[in-house]
Amino acid sequence: MDRRFLIVLVVSLLFALVVSSVFYQVLVRARSSPAPAAEPAEMRDLVVAAKPLPVGATVKPDDVKVVKVPAAHFPKGAASRVEEVIDRPVVSNILLDEPVHLGRLAERGSGLGLAPIIPEGMRAVSIRVDQVVGVSGFVMPGMRVDVLLTGNPPDGEGKMTVTVLQNIQVLSADQKIEPDARGQAINATTVTLLVTPQQAEVITLAANEGRVQLVLRNGTDQQLAKTEGMTTAELYRRPGARPPEPAPRAAAPPRPPAAETRPEPPPPPRLVPAVEEIVVYRGTERKVEAVSRAASAEAGGGQ
Numbered sequence: 001m002d003r004r005f006l007i008v009l010v011v012s013l014l015f016a017l018v019v020s021s022v023f024y025q026v027l028v029r030a031r032s033s034p035a036p037a038a039e040p041a042e043m044r045d046l047v048v049a050a051k052p053l054p055v056g057a058t059v060k061p062d063d064v065k066v067v068k069v070p071a072a073h074f075p076k077g078a079a080s081r082v083e084e085v086i087d088r089p090v091v092s093n094i095l096l097d098e099p100v101h102l103g104r105l106a107e108r109g110s111g112l113g114l115a116p117i118i119p120e121g122m123r124a125v126s127i128r129v130d131q132v133v134g135v136s137g138f139v140m141p142g143m144r145v146d147v148l149l150t151g152n153p154p155d156g157e158g159k160m161t162v163t164v165l166q167n168i169q170v171l172s173a174d175q176k177i178e179p180d181a182r183g184q185a186i187n188a189t190t191v192t193l194l195v196t197p198q199q200a201e202v203i204t205l206a207a208n209e210g211r212v213q214l215v216l217r218n219g220t221d222q223q224l225a226k227t228e229g230m231t232t233a234e235l236y237r238r239p240g241a242r243p244p245e246p247a248p249r250a251a252a253p254p255r256p257p258a259a260e261t262r263p264e265p266p267p268p269p270r271l272v273p274a275v276e277e278i279v280v281y282r283g284t285e286r287k288v289e290a291v292s293r294a295a296s297a298e299a300g301g302g303q
Contacts, residue, residue, distance in 0.1 A: 042071040046099055047079040053094040055117060055141065056172070059085045064100060075099045089116040117171070118194065124171055125200045126192040127207050129214060139191055143170045144219045147193075147203060151210020161213075162229035164206050167222060169194040 050065045057063075064082055078099040079085050088105040106116030118124050129139075139145060147165040152158070171192040191214065195203065206212055278289050 043068045044071045044074045045080045046074060047082055047085055048097050048099050049094045050096075052096050053090045055090055055093055057090045059088050059090065059100075059105065061086060075101070077101045077103055091117045121196070123195055123197055123200045124192050125195055125203050126190050127203060127212055129189050129191055129212065139170055139173050139189075139214055139216065141170055141172050142219075144168065144217050144221075145170060145193070146215040146217055147206065148213040148215055149206040149210050150213065151206075158232040160229055160231045163215075163225070163227050164202050165195070165199055166224050167217065168199070 045066050046069045047064050048067055050063055053059065053063060061082065064085060066082060074080075078101050084102065085100050085105060087108055090104060091106050092104040094100060094104060115124075144167050146163055147168060148161055149164050150159060150161045153160050171194050173189055173191050193203065203212070281287075
C-alpha cells in the first residue's frame with residue numbers, strides 16, 4: 001500500500017475524532033445548563049354565560065361567571081366585569097360558556113322582554129293562534145310568514161280569503177296551556193311579529209274581523225306575490241271543484257229552405273155521357289134502345 005495514502009487516511013480520522021469530540025462537549029453542556037424561566041403571560045377576567053340566555057332575557061348575577069384568559073386571547077368587545085352586564089336585556093341569543101359581548105346587550109332602562117330588540121320606527125304586535133294557524137308549531141323566532149285573513153267582506157259576497165301582509169318577521173312564539181270555553185286544556189300560542197305601524201293596524205283589524213292564518217315562507221324569498229283573494233263562489237267555480245260538464249254538441253248546419261211547392265190541381269171530373277132512350281118500331285114489334293147523346297149528335301151531323 002502507498003505510504004502517502006496511509007498518512008492522509010490517518011490524518012482524516014484524527015480530524016474527524018476531534019470534531020466529534022467538540023460537538024459532543026457542546027451538546028452535553030447545553031443539556032446540563034438550566035433553561036431560562038418563561039415570563040408569566042398576562043391574564044384578564046372574562047365574563048361568560050353560566051347558562052343559555054335567550055332573546056329578551058335580563059341578565060342576572062346567577063346567569064354569568066368570570067373566567068381567566070390570556071390577555072392576547074381576550075375577545076374584542078367582551079365584558080370583563082359582571083357589573084357591565086347585570087340588569088341589561090339580551091338582544092341576541094348567548095350560548096353556555098360563550099363570552100358575553102356588550103353588543104348583544106341593550107342598555108339599562110331600554111325596556112324588558114322584546115322591547116330592546118325592536119328597531120326604531122318598527123312595532124311588535126302579538127296575535128293568538130292555535131297549532132293549525134301557527135303552522136303546527138313550526139313558527140319560530142327569526143322566521144318569515146305571510147298573514148292571511150278569512151272573513152265576510154262588507155259587500156256581502158260570502159266568505160273570502162285574502163293575503164293582508166307578506167314577508168313578516170317573527171320575533172317570538174310562546175306556547176302555553178290554557179283552558180278553552182268548555183274548560184278543557186288546549187295548546188295556545190302567541191306569535192309576536194315585527195311590523196311597521198301601518199302593518200300593526202292591519203293585523204289588529206284582521207284579528208277582529210275574521211280568522212287569521214299564518215303561512216310559513218322561505219327566509220331567502222323576498223318576492224311579494226300579487227294575489228286578488230279567493231271568494232267562496234270563485235272557489236266552487238274553479239276547475240276540479242265539480243265534475244266537468246259534457247261539451248255541448250255541435251249544432252247541425254241549417255238546412256236550405258225547401259222550394260215552395262204548390263199543390264197539384266185535382267184531375268178534372270170524368271164526363272159520363274148522357275144516355276137517351278129511343279123507341280124503335282119494326283112492324284108490330286116495339287123495342288126500346290139506349291143511345292148516347294154524343295153518338296146521337298154525330299149521327300145528326302152526318303145527315
